[in-house]
Amino acid sequence: MKRLIHSFQSISLKWRLTLSTSLLMFLTFIIFSFAEYEILYNWLLGQEREAVSKTRDEVAAYYQQINRPFQNTNVRDMENLLLKLNDKHQLIRILDINHNIVISVSNDFPGQLSTAKYPSRDGIEQFQYEGDLYLVAWEHVNSRSFQGTVEVVRNLKSFEDLINIILMIIFGFALATILISIVSGLIISRQYINPIKGLNQAIMRVKEEGFQTRVTETQHDDEFRELTTIFNEMMERVEETFQQQKQFVEDASHELRTPIAVIDGHIALLKRWGKNDPDVLEESLSVCKSEIGRLQKLVLELLELTRSETIENAEITPIPIVEVVEQITKTFAILHPDFTITFNNKTEDKVQTLISKHHLEQIILILLDNAVKYSPYEKRIDVLIQKESDKVFVKIIDQGLGISEVEKNKIFNRFYRVDKARSREQGGVGLGLSIAKRIVEKYKGDIAVNSSENSGSTFIVNFPISK
Ligand SMILES: Nc1ncnc2c1ncn2[C@@H]1O[C@H](COP(=O)(O)OP(=O)(O)OP(=O)(O)O)[C@@H](O)[C@H]1O
Ligand SMILES: [Mg+2]
Known part of the structure; x- marks a missing residue:
């Protein structure tokens, strides 16, 4: 069994799908057909039994109510009557008390049957004789003029023929079901397998041709x-x-x-x-x-x-952002005495945010460094902190060269510099903003710029406030 399951799992998905759907369809069909066959078989057999017992009852009733003495002279009349009562493939025998046949009439009844010994009770029985199936019904008659047994034997050949035809039909349908289920299974599985194949081929192509x-x-x-x-x-x-x-x-x-x-x-x-x-x-x-x-x-x-x-945020604890930004701005201002650098806090000092102190300082330094580098004329920088709902905003405002609309989206790219020559002169390599952006995003913050050419720039960084 294990080997069978293993070999089933090792065949292709297409055949696995086909075989399982076919098997399922086939089993369903077989179960239903079997149930149908059973019902039909019992019903037809019931009909046969009914017919046999009906004839037996009629004949027995006739013998019960004869009041003339049972004589050989009226045997012929009786035979004619029994012939009328008889059905096709059926034998009616009247046996005397010693089980000797007194009258025997048959209608297209194949085979010769010897007298059977019947039990004392009346009944109906099914038996096999020389390959054929028979139903026999008997009844003991004990009237004033006749004592003996009425026996009706019915050859079930036509019943068997019908059952065989039904079996053949079921078998034919079973074959057709197998064929149909395999073909439909193949079609269905192809429908499902084709997209997978497409994906497979695409992955192969990626391997060969590239992304x-x-x-x-x-x-x-x-x-x-x-x-x-x-x-x-x-x-x-x-x-x-x-x-x-x-x-x-x-x-x-x-x-x-x-x-x-x-x-x-x-x-x-x-x-x-x-x-x-x-x-x-x-x-x-x-x-x-x-x-x-x-x-x-x-x-x-x-x-x-x-x-x-x-950056791993796991071990970081919240820091007082206002304090840190103020400190770094003051230190920076000392290094650039030619600039007027102001610090303006519009929040309560307690605002905390989840970031490493070193990274926050690094971001502010990158922005202050740019503000200084790209403000050749009006040397004024304002640092502003404010709070809006659950975010804290740090704004670094300069009055420098500004950035055009087209350049605004590009300055955060690595190595991007608006004026290569000028930036290089200033010692810039074009990585500052991309580093700042990456760090800000790692701490679930955001960075943006408001600017237009020749009218200064405002870089705005925001972080979620930590409670
Ligand atoms: N405050 C600003 N005003 C005007 N232009 C700016 C400002 N900040 C940045 N830029 C422009 O954006 C470009 C990218 O800035 P970024 O800080 O990434 O690189 P950099 O300053 O050239 O070099 P680095 O910071 O790596 O030394 C700069 O070259 C400059 O052209
Ligand atoms: Mg820079």
């Missing part, structure tokens, strides 16, 4: 369609992530290449002229130093970006 492969969605609005939609959406995301990773590697290597090329150029310069020319030596060394500084910053920021992807 751009999609599965064609089925027409029916069913689970398969849902599955293919999910698969396609998943592939879209995988492709997007893959493209982003590719872009990231390209951008990162490009960013790394520039300072390396500059350093390489200056070292070549030093090798040729620098040894003897103190001016070239001085300039090249300072360029190399600043480029190495840029490389260090880039590497650090890249590390920061990777770390921000894997």
